[in-house]
Amino acid sequence: MTTDERTQTMPATEAFERLGSMSLSAESLESVLQAVADLTKQVLPGDVEASVSVLVADKPATFVHTGQLALDLDESQYGRGHGPCLQAAASGELVEVADARTESRWADYMRRAVELGSLSSLSVPLGSSEVLAAGLNIYARQPGAFDDDAVRRTAARFARFAGAAAANMHAYQHAREMADNLQVALQSRATIDQAKGILVERHRITPDQAFHLLARASMAANRKLRDVAEHLVATGELLASPQRR
Incomplete structure (x- = not known):
């Protein structure tokens, strides 16, 4: 099966039902975010990999990822100090790269992305950067993988769920500490x-x-x-x- 022939393996409704059934009191933040990344990979069409980047004390780190490509692309941006995933996490704004071969932003990183085999990407913040500076990053091997508004909306729903889960987990842990x-x-x-x-x-x-x-x-x-x-x-x-x- 070629990249263009590959379609989504799971309906979005089923993925969100799975996420909604997770018990935050029985899960770690890492396991929840890993589930978000894994389901993102399964739901979105095309050959994609996903990760979650988090800024802690202005230092970026990949919290979870679905494959080596996502990790390599994240770390390539960390080493340069710029890129779409860092921009989304820091600004709280969605950042899309339609075609890495012609993208004018972050030229040095874009050359590396093409070398690694990622031709388009979508980085979606998990929420307000003041609460949690983090983003869901989705990397595709073909250009224009996120041109469809429905795809972008689905990705944004995954990011909102991850952000809400992270916020609820933080509140739960804070309440436990207070108790x-x-x-x-x-x-x-x-x-x-x-x-x-x-x-x-x-x-x-x-x-x-x-x-x-x-x-x-x-x-x-x-x-x-x-x-x-x-x-x-x-x-x-x-x-x-x-x-x-």
């Missing part, structure tokens, strides 16, 4: 309250005075208040307790 931090804080509070209770009973003082004793011991021992409280609860000893005159 974990809250749990730690609650456990620390319980330990500190227990330590205060020991001091109140031992010295017949108020809870506020007990807290100040713990705080002074924390400063004197150069240890966290929680650590001082845990030590008192576990051993009955107050670390670096100031000597009374």
